[in-house]
Amino acid sequence: DIALVSDDEVASAILALIEKQKMIAEGAGAVSVAAAMFNKFNLRGKRKIRGEFALFAFGYNLARVENLLGFGRLMKLVRG
Numbered sequence: 001d002i003a004l005v006s007d008d009e010v011a012s013a014i015l016a017l018i019e020k021q022k023m024i025a026e027g028a029g030a031v032s033v034a035a036a037m038f039n040k041f042n043l044r045g046k047r048k049i050r051g052e053f054a055l056f057a058f059g060y061n062l063a064r065v066e067n068l069l070g071f072g073r074l075m076k077l078v079r080g
Contacts, residue, residue, distance in 0.1 A: 003040035010034045 005013075010027050013034035017023045025033070035041055066074050 003035040005031055005034040005038065005040055009038050013037055 010030050013030040014025055014027065016037065017025045017030060017033060069077070
């Protein structure tokens, strides 16, 4: 699917990211946020999508922690 967003919607998404997430994003990075904010595509099964995103975000964060600490140190922390 293709979602079209206006420049004003992208600007609103950038401001929302700054205000709510304390995150700076360029226009290209805020396009998907704008599309979600202004309901430009159908999010069938929002609960399922939220769960899938949470799993993706967890995996991403876990990989970052492993890169920072190393596998052995991460396992020590997990095991207590």
